[in-house]
Amino acid sequence: MKITLELFGSSRDFSNKDHLEFEIPNECSIKDFRKVLSNFIDENFEGNAVFKKIIDSSAFCSEKNEIISDNYKIQKKQKIGIIPPIGGG
Amino acid sequence: MLHTKVVDIKEKKLSIKEAENFISSSDFGASIFFSGTVRNQNNDKSVVGITYDSHDELVIKSFEEIFNESDKKLSVKNKAVFIEHAKGYLNLGEISIIIAVACKHRDEAYVLSRYIIEEIKKRSPIWKKEHYSDNESNWLKGNPILHEKI
Numbered sequence: 137m138k139i140t141l142e143l144f145g146s147s148r149d150f151s152n153k154d155h156l157e158f159e160i161p162n163e164c165s166i167k168d169f170r171k172v173l174s175n176f177i178d179e180n181f182e183g184n185a186v187f188k189k190i191i192d193s194s195a196f197c198s199e200k201n202e203i204i205s206d207n208y209k210i211q212k213k214q215k216i217g218i219i220p221p222i223g224g225g
Numbered sequence: 226m227l228h229t230k231v232v233d234i235k236e237k238k239l240s241i242k243e244a245e246n247f248i249s250s251s252d253f254g255a256s257i258f259f260s261g262t263v264r265n266q267n268n269d270k271s272v273v274g275i276t277y278d279s280h281d282e283l284v285i286k287s288f289e290e291i292f293n294e295s296d297k298k299l300s301v302k303n304k305a306v307f308i309e310h311a312k313g314y315l316n317l318g319e320i321s322i323i324i325a326v327a328c329k330h331r332d333e334a335y336v337l338s339r340y341i342i343e344e345i346k347k348r349s350p351i352w353k354k355e356h357y358s359d360n361e362s363n364w365l366k367g368n369p370i371l372h373e374k375i
Contacts, residue, residue, distance in 0.1 A: 145278050145352030146364035195370050197350075201282045203370065217280060221367030224277065224284075224310060224351025225261050225322055225342060 137162055139210060141173075142217040146190050150177075160210065166196050167206040173218075195219040226305040229288040231281045234313035244325035248305040253327035255334040259342060261322040263315045267365075271358040277321060279312040280350040287349040291341055299340060301333045308341065310351060347371045 141156045150156060158172055170191055177187045197217040198204050210216065228247050232239055241258055248256055263275050288308045295301055307325040315321055324341050328334040345351075348371050356362045 142280075144280050144350065145367070148278065149364075193369055197280070197283060201280075201286055203283075217283075219280065219283075219350050219370055220352065220364075221369050222348075222350050223346070223353055223365050223367035224279070224349055225346050 137210075137213045139213065140215040142215060144217060145220040145222070147194065147218045147220050150181075150187065155215075163209045163211060165206065166204055166208050166210070169196075169210065170206075190220050191218075193221055227289065227292045228307045228309075229285050229292075230309045231279050231284050232309050232311050234277075234311045234315060234319075239309050239311055239320040239323050241320075241323060241325075244307040244309070244323050247307045248325050248327035250305060250327060252303065252329070253305065254329055255331040256325065256327045257334045257338040259322075259324040259338050260320045261342075263317050263319055263321060265317050267355060270355070272317070272355050273358050274314055274316050274356045275321070276314045276354040276356070276362075277310070277312045278352040278354070279310065281312075283350045284310065287345070291344045291348065294344075295337055295340060299333070299336055301328055301337050304328045304333075304337060306337070306341070308345075310345075310349070312351075314356075 139158055139160055143150055143154055160172055173191045174188055177184055181187055195203050197219055199214045265272055292306055305327040310322045324338055326334050326338045350370060353365045354362055355365060
């Protein structure tokens, strides 16, 4: 199934657009999705270590704007957001 | 009484006057206005501006949660709170955040204002990209978001 990943903060450097699209297996967990993202960095940014660190240290949020754990299963074609470490104010 | 907004700086600038209008009431004897502004130095680098990025829906949700929790955690029941955060590119000296609170007494107003900014730093998904005088720019490191996960 296809999902859209909305980019925020430092993850915006992953693309010139504000989102990326991925084809993932049904019921893919967030933990497994991190691997999909890591592969994307390998293929498009020669394994950029800074970008990989962003993936490892980020949280993710669902379409319903809830922070989701690594065990959360992405069950339908949906939009999720990557939430890198924050620091507003 | 609560007002929250993420303000696109291309549409308008944050205004202390608007905050004052919102919290003003004869019910309250103490008002605190906190504003965060863009400063010209960070980590020995000369800063010329900051781009703020935001997950707007989650930010508003976090502002509301922080406001509601303050009832129980701080026992400040009767209050007016105005929170606005900017997004987009801000020049030096421009306001990135306003937190205005009004309470019956000064003790609770000081505590509430401090509580809100500290919780926003930990929980509201907002990011800063600093721009420097040498034309370089950099996303600031930040801290992992603190939040209940499902």
